[in-house]
Amino acid sequence: MVKMRSIQRGLMTLTAVVLVIVLTACSSAAETGGSEGKVQVTATTGMIADVAREVGGAYVDVTGLMGPGVDPHLYKASQGDIRKLEQAKVIFYNGLHLEGKMTDILEKMSKSKIVTAVTENIPVDELRSGEDTGGTEYDPHVWFDVSHWMHAAEAVRDTLMEADPEHAEEYKVQAEQYLTKLEALDSEVREKIQEIPEASRVLVTAHDAFGYFGQAYDMKVMGLQGISTAAEYGARDVSELRDYLVENNIKAVFVESSVPAKAMEAIIAGAAEKGHTVSIGGELFSDAMGAEGTEEGTYIGMIRHNTQTIVEALK
Template sequence: MKNIILLLLVLSIVSCTDKNEENDMLEVVTTTTMITDLVENIGGDLIQVNGLMGSGIDPHLYKASQGDFRKLDNADVIFYNGLHLEGKLVEIFEKMNEQNKTAIAISNGLYEKTLIGSEYFASNYDPHIWFDLEYWNQITNYVTERLSELDPENKAAFEANRDAYLEKLKALKTELSIKVEELPKEKRILVTAHDAFNYFGRTFDFEVVGLQGLSTATEAGVKDVQRITQFIIENDIKAVFIESSVPRRTVEALQAAVKDQNHEVNIGGELYSDALGSAGTEEGTYIGMYKHNVNTIVNALK
């Protein structure tokens, strides 16, 4: 509620002073780094993209700053994930839609019945939809359609950029499928800090186990560590993985608990789950992130 009150105060101040009326370029605000990268691929230099979150930022716990409110007020359109991924921003986006601001959840471009459900999460659906490559194709089309509606003069350019990006995603899926085949199916067990990789598991036939739930707002308890410790030992799992946007201490505690049971498990590397890598690096793109994750997982487990 405090965030919404602050938003209204900032909008009342900023809307009278700071809007750049001379710039005809579409102003787009995005939440996560994955969405920022996608919109930049589609819009190219025809739009201005401002991402709220950077590398290593956990969207489950993210709180908007006053600078974020300024970006939101200046935006012509806001793209966010939805499915309660940005848990602390949902009320703000809903309020903005009521005030005729265009805030679009990219998850609206998917068929709800195909989503992975969870009885333990507020939305009843797993929000980590970017790890399903077919979903990312559908979302690419959906975002292109919405941008074209807002800026019809550049529709042809958006569609050309979309087609080029879809070809890259097609090549990515082929490359990743070949890499995953290096790992026997019985070794495709992925243990991570939280349940961010279920869509990845469905895509590439992995069993996925997370210490925390779908949201990092849910802390892992002693029983969770004990349960997964036994799972690791019983399945002779060679490696577990930390995540760039989640503190590593929980996975390190798991590793220590396994060692206390006279068993060894390595930390196989760092995966990018809820955020991409640093801007300007290969992992700072969706495609580079996905390549890094698959290479890290396969090389550590085989």
């Protein structure tokens, strides 16, 4: 009997050792990509995940935390998100406090793994202030100026080259190809906006996400809410924006895929009471891209969709 218990204890010890080896291997595989050898990347927003896939190509496996219609300003990380972050070898996030409370988690993780804010290379003097519109020190919606998003692509490139030097040259080439596409996109947007008569280049949206777009492509931008959707708006904000639409004969406003439309509908109804007709010019993608597998589910496709929607409604 004693010998049997000794054998059982030995088997239990052996099982425990094997389990530790398996778990360690799984953990290592999660960070490096397992048998495929891909670098495991976790990105907070869809726009960042798209850049990581473009620059990383076949050498990365990218997981995005925030899908279509998700508002990053109000986002709270789940336990599942924490696991995805922990399993990643590389984490990309926007920075400039777009991710709100998640920033603290990401900063803590930066002590044990590669964590990069893709906005870190944008010159500070090119950032818009966010303090005047209920936001943080800087406006985080930098992706609406394509030239700024080129800096983000470069930050992704440099980080992947550091994390996976074996494929550094491939990342460099793929980044150059993507940057060429972004440069063409920047020119394309600039030309399209010129189709709108100058007096009609007024973009009115649910929250002030398009400031960089207006600054880069010569449009006046107005939002009912401030930089962050966490900022409250009141009856005075609604009435002031309504009066502006009436007084300036603005014909269209835009709703956003990640922000409820009811506030803009209230403004339209208020303008109608004053005898002025305002229509919804279309839905824009602001803080989140479209569904995966659609044109709007990529950064370039999202920017093209927004630009075309704006031009068709205002020209």
